[in-house]
Each structure stands twice: as structure tokens, then as C-alpha cells.
Amino acid sequence: MLRSIVEYYAEHEQYRCGYCRSPDTNYSHGMWAHAMTVSDYQDLIDRGWRRSGKYCYKPTMDVTCCPMYTIRCRALEFKPTKSQKKVLKRVNKILASQDASAPAGDGNRKMSTCSSGSEVLAEGFEEGGEQFIETMRDHQDLNLDVVKNSELLNSSTGEQAGDSIAQKDLAKKNEPKPNSSQEKVVKKELQDQDLPVGDKPTRKKAKQFRRERRLEKLKEKGINELPPATPRFKEKQLEDYLNELPDDVKHKLEIKLVRTAPPSPEWLATSKQAHEVYVKYQTTIHDDKPDKCTEPKFHDFLVHSPLLEEHPEDGPESGYGSFHQQYWLDGKIIAVGVIDILPKCVSSVYFFYDPQYMNMTLGTYGALREIEFTKQLHSVCPKIEYYYMGYYIHSCRKMRYKGNFFPSDLLCPETYKWFPLEDCIPKLEATPYSRLNPDVDCTDDNYPEESDLNYIPMWVNGVIMLYRHYKRHTNAKNSDTEDLMEYARLVGTKSLKSLILVR
Numbered sequence: 001m002l003r004s005i006v007e008y009y010a011e012h013e014q015y016r017c018g019y020c021r022s023p024d025t026n027y028s029h030g031m032w033a034h035a036m037t038v039s040d041y042q043d044l045i046d047r048g049w050r051r052s053g054k055y056c057y058k059p060t061m062d063v064t065c066c067p068m069y070t071i072r073c074r075a076l077e078f079k080p081t082k083s084q085k086k087v088l089k090r091v092n093k094i095l096a097s098q099d100a101s102a103p104a105g106d107g108n109r110k111m112s113t114c115s116s117g118s119e120v121l122a123e124g125f126e127e128g129g130e131q132f133i134e135t136m137r138d139h140q141d142l143n144l145d146v147v148k149n150s151e152l153l154n155s156s157t158g159e160q161a162g163d164s165i166a167q168k169d170l171a172k173k174n175e176p177k178p179n180s181s182q183e184k185v186v187k188k189e190l191q192d193q194d195l196p197v198g199d200k201p202t203r204k205k206a207k208q209f210r211r212e213r214r215l216e217k218l219k220e221k222g223i224n225e226l227p228p229a230t231p232r233f234k235e236k237q238l239e240d241y242l243n244e245l246p247d248d249v250k251h252k253l254e255i256k257l258v259r260t261a262p263p264s265p266e267w268l269a270t271s272k273q274a275h276e277v278y279v280k281y282q283t284t285i286h287d288d289k290p291d292k293c294t295e296p297k298f299h300d301f302l303v304h305s306p307l308l309e310e311h312p313e314d315g316p317e318s319g320y321g322s323f324h325q326q327y328w329l330d331g332k333i334i335a336v337g338v339i340d341i342l343p344k345c346v347s348s349v350y351f352f353y354d355p356q357y358m359n360m361t362l363g364t365y366g367a368l369r370e371i372e373f374t375k376q377l378h379s380v381c382p383k384i385e386y387y388y389m390g391y392y393i394h395s396c397r398k399m400r401y402k403g404n405f406f407p408s409d410l411l412c413p414e415t416y417k418w419f420p421l422e423d424c425i426p427k428l429e430a431t432p433y434s435r436l437n438p439d440v441d442c443t444d445d446n447y448p449e450e451s452d453l454n455y456i457p458m459w460v461n462g463v464i465m466l467y468r469h470y471k472r473h474t475n476a477k478n479s480d481t482e483d484l485m486e487y488a489r490l491v492g493t494k495s496l497k498s499l500i501l502v503r
Helices: 038-045 082-096 126-136 180-192 200-220 238-242 265-285 295-302 355-360 362-380 397-404 421-430 450-455 467-474 478-496
Strands: 004-015 026-035 050-052 055-059 069-074 253-261 321-329 332-341 345-353 386-392 408-411 418-420 457-460 463-466 499-502
Touching: 004 478, 026 478, 038 332, 038 478, 082 238, 082 355, 082 362, 238 362, 253 265, 265 295, 265 321, 265 332, 265 345, 265 355, 295 345, 321 362, 332 355, 332 362, 345 355, 345 362, 355 362, 362 386, 386 397, 386 408, 408 421, 418 421, 450 467, 450 478, 457 467, 463 467, 478 499
Parallel strands: 004 499, 345 386, 457 499
Antiparallel strands: 004 026, 026 055, 050 055, 069 386, 069 408, 253 321, 321 332, 332 345, 408 418, 457 463
């Protein structure tokens, strides 16, 4: 049986913020995940957690300088905006043209993460978190076979303690203000709509007359209502724009889903090429030094994952876990989307591309592709409905672009319930940190009691036992209880009974 194993590291405080650039105002809590089931990770991201490599972190929302709200797009309801449609049409046009790369010089031009649709590396935990993962690179992995091949035993009765443990389980753009002459034109157009200009009233009257005659004929047959009008044309969906390619395309774009954890043969065969694209992206777009983009660091952040590979009968053909979506143009990788496929969503981790193809606006294009991929998975696994985009930081203007993927919801940091982004904006305009749930009486229904601590499974020197037995054998101090209660509040009652905590 697959189980999650974590080490809790408590508060990670006063480190550099990757958004406002403050040197010491970023606060979060973190834990190292040796292994994580996809169900457990789904529960954690629905409480505001997020992973970078094997490190999981949760911003201390009411203290940190730039509060980070988990954001998800309702993929099944998604409709591309006018600007997003232009991106899709531009890519299709480029694929049909002779030269798909950007004009000379564009590859060296630094571009904001906002306009490209990509994310800040490791999302705000960038500096302190990177240093932490550096120290963990040589961390000794636990013998996970102990978990796979052993049961949680009640040390006093020999009964399975597993019976007591839960097993299952973008921004509105600034628009130039119209000048006075433009305002007059707009006002005149609005006024003209109410005037009987030309033959518009005649057409309207004739249409109404035909409608009335048709209704009279239906009444003679005992029908009192007109049937609903058949739409003249079907509204184009995201899929239609993505597949709207001419027959004579000059370039072939393929998207390949490659499992990275555990490493698949496909990943091992293409990892160096993917890393080369990553280096180009980080050094050109984010102006990183080459020593920050080494293969070990690339693997730490975007390849290594605690998520366990799972292939349930009712799951997607690919299974659940961590993947790279590789964008191949004419036989070479030009972009990579790092994603997790979870029981209820596709979670975006990061996106990077070759700056030579900057004219394709691949950041936005990749997000649209991932939304469509979510919809495709839903057709096979109905529970997969959402596209998680990481964190939304309203106080950081360059991160507001995520609100452009509509409709989207934000996670309330106090009740852990979801609310439409448009309803949350006024609250976030007033103050960076806000309880998003308007119901003042609503509470966190996954909030633990102190008695729940007894059911925390613990890894102690290779032996798994419940905390109540650990206390009995070790005479645990009150400080242990305080630390565990903090951990329990952060992960919630359901997860604390499922995650095996290393002591």
C-alpha cells in the first residue's frame, strides 16, 4: 500500500521575497516529502500547500509580505479571451509560415514574466527555499520498502492501527483613457442605438410580425410557446482554436507527455535537451547566472518529485503523478510544461521555453494547452475538473495575469473554501491579506482537535507507530505536542492521519 512520508521543518521565516524583493519579509512553513500519494497532495494543495521539487511549503498568509492565494481555473467552463484567441491564431499562423523562430535579435531581449505567462521560479520561496533544497541534496532517503511492506500495528494489542487512519484518500490590463473626441464618438454611437435610423425598425417589425403569425398557427395546434431558436452558428471552443490549422502547414508541432518521477525511458532520452532549453530560458528571460541553472539544480526544482506513480483502474491512461509536457517543433524541444496530474486537477508547476521562439508567446499558449489537456482528462476521469495555476499574488502586479484565465477561484486562507476571483478582488484591493469567505460564521471543517494528535502515524528509527504509542514509550515533552499541533493545523485532520511523520 502506498503511503506518504514527510519531515516537518516548522517555520521558515524572514527570507527574501521573490516578488517585492524585500530581503527579510517572506514567511512560510515547510516540510520535506520523502514520498507523497497523489490523494494526499491533492488534499494539501487544497489547504494552500505547494511543492517545489520534494520540498512542500505553505505561506504564512497573515504575516508574509506578499500573501499567496491558491488559484484554480474551472477548466470545463473556460472560454478564451480576445487576446488569448490572438495568441492561438498567431501560433497557427507561424506554424503555417516558412520561419517559425523569432526575428533576429528577439532571442536576446529580456521579457517580463507577466507578458509571457510564465511564473517566477519556485514561486516566492525562490531564495530561502533554494538554499534549503541545496542543503537537502545529500539528504539520506528513507527505506520506503518499510512502508510498502509493513502495517501500522497497535503495540499493545497487536491490532492494526490502520483502522484508525484515513487511508483513501490573470490581471486587468491598464487601458489608455479615451480623449474627449473619442468620448463624443462613443456617446453619439450609444445615442444612435435608440434612434430609428435607416431600415432597422422595419426589419424588426417584420420579424416581430412573422413571429406573431407563427405563434398563432402553433396555438391552433394546441402549442402555446415557440420552440427555442436554433443558434445560427456554434461558438468556437478552445479546442477549435488549437486545432485550426491549414492543410499546408510548414512546421510540425507535437506535444509529448513524459513521466519524470520515477524517470521514464522517454525522459532519460530527452533530459539533456530539456535542460538546455531551461538554461536558455533562465539566463535570457530571468537573467540568471549559469551557475544557478546547473543540471542538479534543474533536477532539484523541476524533475525530482515526491509524488508516487499511481495507475488506478478509473484513472487516466498516463496514470497520476509528475510529468513534463514537451513541445516538439520539427523534431526539437522548444518548450516544457512541468505538471502534476492529480485526482481532481492538473497542477501547473512551471513552464519554460526557448527564447528563440518568443514570438509564439509560448507561456500563454502553454497554459491554454494545459487547460485543454485538463478537459481531455475529464472526459476519461470526470473528477478532474480544475487547472491549478499555483499562487495568485494580488499585491504583485506581474502575477495578476493569472486572473485572465476565466473563470477562476481563490482559496480562502481561513476556511479553505473556494470563491470566484471577481468576488475576491475588492477585498484584496482593500488589504493584501483577507479572509475571502463572506460567511463570518463559517469555520475550517478540517481543523484538528488535540485528541487527533494521537492518530498521527510516526516513523521512529524505521518503525511506524501512532503518536499515542510514541508518547507512552518516549515520555514526549509538552513542546512536542505544541509542535505537532502546529503541524496538524497546517495539514488538516484528514492529512495528519494519512501522512507518516518522521521523528
